[in-house]
Amino acid sequence: MAEEINAGCTRPTGGPVADEVVEDTSVDIVKKEAVSMIQVGKKAPDFSAAGYKQGGFVNVTLSDYLGKWVVLCFYPGDFTFV
Amino acid sequence: MSIDSMFVHKMWDDHELSKMVDGGVPFPMLSDAGGTIGTMYGVYDAEAGVENRGRFLIDPDGVVQGFEVLTPPVGRNVGETLRQIQAYQLVRESEGSQATPSGWRPGKQTLSPGPDLVGNVWKEWKTSMAFD
Secondary structure, three states: OOOOOOOOOOOOOOOOOOOOOOOOOOOOOOOOOOOOOOOOOOEOOOOEEEEEEOOEEEEEEHHHHOOOOEEEEOOOOOOOOO | OEOOOHHHHHHHHHHOHHHOOOOOOOOOEEEOHHHHHHHHOOOEEOOOOEEOEEEEEEOOOOEEEEEEEEOOOOOOOHHHHHHHHHHHHHHHHOOOOOEOOOOOOOOOOOEOOOHHHOOOHHHHOOHHHHOO
C-alpha cells in the first residue's frame, strides 16, 4: 500500500526498515568545539551564504564587499519577535 | 543572517517585514544552515540551535572594528551601531589623527592624540560630554 506524502521542499528519502533504531553506544562521541570569538582589529572570517533580497535569491560572499563598510547581523530566527 | 532557509526569509519578508518597511528588507537576508558561519563568529548556540544577536562592524579592509552580542530577548540599538560607524569613518578619514571620545556624536568634539594631549584631556573633554 502506498502512503500519501505531502509535497515539500525536503527531498523524500528512503532507508532500512527496522522496528527499532539501534544506536551504537560502544563509541563515546565527544564533541570538541573550540568556541572561538572574533577579535577586533583582526580580519573577519570570510564566508559565502545563500540568501533572499527583495524578490530574488542571491549568493553573498563577504569578501566581495571589500572597499565598503559592512554590518553583519545574526538573529535567532525568522518570525521571532524582537 | 539566521539558521532559516532563504525560502523562510522570503516568507517572513513577504508576510511581516514588508508591512514594516516599504519594499521589504533592502539588504540580503542570509541563510546559515547548521550555524557553521555563526560558529565561526562565536554567536551560534548549539544547544538551542539558534544564533544569538551578534552584530559585527567590518571596515573596507575586511577588518572587524567592533561587535556586540546579545541573547535573544533583548533587541539592539540601531542608533548606536550607526554612531559607531560614523565614528570609525571619521577616524579612518583622518588617518588616525582624530579619535572620538566617550559619548561622541557627529558634530561633537574629537580629540587629537599626541604628546600635547597627555594629561590634558580634562581641558578638552568633560564627563558631561559622555552623555547625550
